[in-house]
Amino acid sequence: MSAGTPTLCDECDLLQQSPPLPPGGASLCVRCGHVLHRHRPNSVDRTLALTVTGLVLFAIANTFPFLSFEMQGQETQTTLVTGVHDLAAQGKVGVASVVLFTSVVAPGLQLLLLLIVLAPLKLGGRLPPRFPTLFRWFKRLVPWGMMDVFMIGILVSVVKLTDMATIVPGTSLFAFVVLIFVLAAAQASLDPDVVWERVPLRPAVRRAPAPGEAVIGCDVCELVVPERAADVDPGGRLRCPRCADVLHRRKPDSLQRTWALVIAAAVFYLPANIYPVMAVTSLGQTQADTILSGVLFLLHHGMWPLAIIVFTASIFVPLLKLLILLFLLLSVHFRSSWRPCERTRMYRITEAIGRWSMTDVYVVTILVALVRLGNLASIEAKAGAVFFCAVVILTMLAAMSFDPRLIWDTLEQDHDGVRAAPRAAT
Numbered sequence: 091m092s093a094g095t096p097t098l099c100d101e102c103d104l105l106q107q108s109p110p111l112p113p114g115g116a117s118l119c120v121r122c123g124h125v126l127h128r129h130r131p132n133s134v135d136r137t138l139a140l141t142v143t144g145l146v147l148f149a150i151a152n153t154f155p156f157l158s159f160e161m162q163g164q165e166t167q168t169t170l171v172t173g174v175h176d177l178a179a180q181g182k183v184g185v186a187s188v189v190l191f192t193s194v195v196a197p198g199l200q201l202l203l204l205l206i207v208l209a210p211l212k213l214g215g216r217l218p219p220r221f222p223t224l225f226r227w228f229k230r231l232v233p234w235g236m237m238d239v240f241m242i243g244i245l246v247s248v249v250k251l252t253d254m255a256t257i258v259p260g261t262s263l264f265a266f267v268v269l270i271f272v273l274a275a276a277q278a279s280l281d282p283d284v285v286w287e288r289v290p291l292r293p294a295v296r297r298a299p300a301p302g303e304a305v306i307g308c309d310v311c312e313l314v315v316p317e318r319a320a321d322v323d324p325g326g327r328l329r330c331p332r333c334a335d336v337l338h339r340r341k342p343d344s345l346q347r348t349w350a351l352v353i354a355a356a357v358f359y360l361p362a363n364i365y366p367v368m369a370v371t372s373l374g375q376t377q378a379d380t381i382l383s384g385v386l387f388l389l390h391h392g393m394w395p396l397a398i399i400v401f402t403a404s405i406f407v408p409l410l411k412l413l414i415l416l417f418l419l420l421s422v423h424f425r426s427s428w429r430p431c432e433r434t435r436m437y438r439i440t441e442a443i444g445r446w447s448m449t450d451v452y453v454v455t456i457l458v459a460l461v462r463l464g465n466l467a468s469i470e471a472k473a474g475a476v477f478f479c480a481v482v483i484l485t486m487l488a489a490m491s492f493d494p495r496l497i498w499d500t501l502e503q504d505h506d507g508v509r510a511a512p513r514a515a516t
């Protein structure tokens with residue numbers, strides 16, 4: 091990121107100049123404290139090395155046995171996707187798809203897209219066709235890769251089964267654990283600015299906006315585009331000249347979409363907690379397990395750290411997210427000017443914590459895959475798991491639909507309700 095580049099904060103929409111960054115340094119928005127740019131030394135080399143390592147580990151994790159379950163001389167062996175297959179066989183196709191996408195497809199695609207984007211940057215060859223689109227997809231996939239949450243699900247599942255049987259980790263599990271750290275390190279060492287700066291720009295876009303000229307910030311590549319220089323697609327929508335994403339001053343229909351998703355999630359929250367998420371059959375006897383009874387089970391067995399994690403992730407976090415989003419929606423609706431920085435921070439928290447609620451969905455998936463010994467011992471996913479999975483996805487989509495810039499619009503002189511007036515360069 092070259093010094094002096096105009097930057098629009100994507101959380102409060104303040105137009106500012108980016109200062110020169112020292113190695114490892116970051117620039118923060120002067121108004122809301124959001125990280126605008128972070129300099130990451132040797133970003134392409136380090137990220138590419140981690141990506142290649144990650145792809146090898148991904149192949150191992152998806153090839154070898156994951157966990158084995160041994161009980162009274164009988165054994166079941168699972169791979170990473172056995173649970174997905176079994177959930178689908180039990181009629182829970184929606185939950186199975188979500189688990190497959192978040193634990194296998196999204197992390198795998200992220201690694202593949204990073205390789206396709208970074209390899210030409212390192213090797214100095216021609217950029218691949220649709221290079222900006224590929225990197226845009228990578229960015230979109232990041233929140234949906236949840237291998238770290240899956241790992242917590244494995245821990246909880248193993249603890250739940252310790253009384254019942256012996257669990258033996260397979261080669262794939264070790265590769266999976268290392269992969270979690272490698273993927274996190276790859277994401278942390280990636281400097282998106284280094285990638286975006288390689289996309290050639292027309293001089294009309296590259297120039298600094300004139301004082302008073304209307305500009306619009308791209309949500310994906312963060313280019314500040316003079317409005318007159320934006321591309322226009324056949325549908326009449328403005329598109330970013332760098333990454334081709336549709337340009338919006340605010341996320342489209344942000345308030346309506348967020349309201350709808352919050353209400354839907356709130357409606358599902360109750361059955362998610364009342365209905366059993368799974369039915370455990372052991373020696374011919376069947377017992378239904380709700381999310382709360384799962385927490386109590388861990389408590390009774392002295393596993394209080396895991397009980398706290400599951401309670402926080404499954405019961406507390408979804409409720410907290412719904413309450414925060416409700417509060418933010420109402421504050422925007424009533425044009426509150428109360429502590430915009432704190433409200434923006436609250437929004438950031440809801441975006442960051444939501445994925446951890448997937449823990450219980452993964453627990454059900456892993457248990458269903460492991461415990462498949464008919465009347466001796468078997469576990470079946472129940473309706474509660476479907477509702478619960480819906481709550482997690484809906485609250486994540488709700489947080490993504492909410493536009494934190496709306497919080498700041500009330501403070502601006504030039505707003506006209508939901509949509510702010512075009513941002514003008516100064």
Ligand SMILES: [Zn+2]
Nearest residue numbers: 099102119122
């Ligand atoms: Zn800001």
Ligand SMILES: [Zn+2]
Nearest residue numbers: 308311330333
């Ligand atoms: Zn863009």
